[in-house]
Amino acid sequence: MFYNKKYLFFIIAYLMNLILCFFVNTYFSFSGINLNLIVGSAIIYGLILIFCFVAARILLYSFKVFSRIFKLKTKNFATKFLWTVFTVFIYLFIFITFIKVTEY
Amino acid sequence: MRNLEKQYGKYVKKILSGKIPDKNLKYSFIITLCFIATCVCAYFIRHLNxxxxxxxxxxxEYYSNEEHFYAARYFAKVIKLNVSETDVYKKYGISLLKLGNYSQAVKYFKLASSIDSYDEDSYYFLGDALYRKASETDDKDTFLQAAEYIEKGIDLNPDSEKLYLLAGLCFRSVGLYEKARDFYNKALMSNKFNKSGFYNLIGNTFDEEGNYKEAILYYEKAILNDNSFVVAFCNIGDMFVKMNNYESAVQNYQKALELDENFIAPYIKIASLYYDKNNFAESSKEALKALKINPEDNNANYILGMAYKQLGKEKESLEYLKKAAFYGNDKAVKEIKRRNVL
Incomplete structure (x- = not known):
């Protein structure tokens, strides 16, 4: 996703993260915790990026091992695979967190 | 800068007219829009049902299971739906109180008491929330405000022990000991509560004022009302320590032990006294007795560690100090740090 315009993906992910942070704030507001929207969203965004990047890397290495065992051709595939998995993970992460913090 | 604007202007026009040249970009936008639509739909479907x-x-349900985080969330949603019942406000306030959100709790207890001004429970919880808030900030006015609401509660129901106890605590927190004693005496006059407990509390107010002799008189009254009131013997012991009369102090601690040999506090107090008097052997013996009752007591572990240190038993000393530190004794942590530096 947004493979040719990566910066666009980061901007969209950050904007979605801002909205997510608003819901996280209301979720925790009962216990007196109140995150600053800008700082809080930046922290959550950073954590999501790191977590998804590490997860994507692990998946990439697993895929490489798998393709070596079954002798599959994976030339010039790694970067695109890493980016796709990374973006999918970020969307999934945002979706699961959103569902969790807005649950009834 | 202008070139950039032109370039992006063209780009935006293309996106708006649906003519995106880059296939990857086109599909990415479609996927992202579908994702956002899914989130919005999920949100509305869940909230409509x-x-x-x-x-x-x-x-x-959450409230009765003491899951106050979720209870508070659901009560908040109920209140958003324009439900204004005393019970809902009170329960929501209690959940917030348990979560440590005192300011919000105060707001909802005030709402509860404004709907039903004859409910003494609302005044009790309002006073409690204000007391806790004031304890955090050490704000004198908030303590007095809390006491005011508790007084209202007592006017409505003079038979509620918890109201007298909280009123006393509020006044003691701001140094108004005479006022605190008034409430404790009112409770005693009603003849409905455990008298020893309230005499003991009056003794505590005199202790906090530095009037140790008067405090002893009230602790003795507590014992007169209930011979098995061990805490009062310990408190008398403490007063004698403050008056530098160590023999009488030990005698009272031992009286407490005669009544209840499994009461750990007197052992620790005696051990501490012996330690202060440089009698480290006796101090370690008493601390060991305390540890037999509760091996996890941080004070007993600390005193034993320090006594062993003075007796030259470095290895044992460190072992008990580490235990004391593990169970939350700050002095033990400092001592271990000091030793590591040396």
Missing amino acids: YSRDYLLQKAN
């Missing part, structure tokens, strides 16, 4: 009664039932 639930009724006020269902939310209230859920909130009460």
Whole structure:
């Protein structure tokens, strides 16, 4: 996703993260915790990026091992695979967190 | 800068007219829009399906299971649906109180008491929330405000022990000992509560004022009302320590032990006294007795560690100090740090 315009993906992910942070704030507001929207969203965004990047890397290495065992051709595939998995993970992460913090 | 604007202007026009040249970009936009639409749909579908009664039932369920985080969430949603009942406000306030959100708790207890001004429970919780808030900030006015609401509660129901106890605590927190004693005496006059407990509390107010002799008199009154009131013997012991009369102090601690040999506090107090008097062997013996009752007591572990240190038993000393530090004794942590530096 947004493979040719990566910066666009980061901007969209950050904007979605801002909205997510608003819901996280209301979720925790009962216990007196109140995150600053800008700082809080930046922290959550950073954590999501790191977590998804590490997860994507692990998946990439697993895929490489798998393709070596079954002798599959994976030339010039790694970067695109890493980016796709990374973006999918970020969307999934945002979706699961959103569902969790807005649950009834 | 202008070139950039032109370039992006063209780009935006293309996106708006649906003519995106880059296939990857086109599909990425479609996927992202679908993702956002899914989130919005999920949000609305979940919020449309639930009724006020269902939310209230859920909130009460969480409340009775003492899951206050979820209880507070559901009560908040119920209140958003324009439910204004004393019970809902009170329960929501209690959940917030348990979560440590005192300011919000105060707001909802005030609402509860404004709807039903004859409910002494609302005044008690309002006073409690204000007391806790004041304890955090050490704000004198808030303590007095809390006491005011508790007094209202006592006027409505003079038979509630917890109201007298909280009123006393509020006044003691701001140094108004005479006022605190007034409330304790009122409780004693009503003849409905444990008299020893309130005499003991009056003794505590004199202790806090530095009037140790008067405090002893009230602790003795507590014992007169209840011979098995061990805490009062310990408190008398403490007063004698403060008056530098160590023999009488030990005698009172031992009286407490005669009544209840499994009461750990007197052992620790005696051990501490012996330690202060440089009698480290006796101090370690008493601390060991305390540890037999509760091996996890941080004070007993600390005193034993320090006594062993003075007796030259470095290895044992460090072992007990580490235990004391593990169970939360700050002095033990400092001592271990000091030793590591040396």
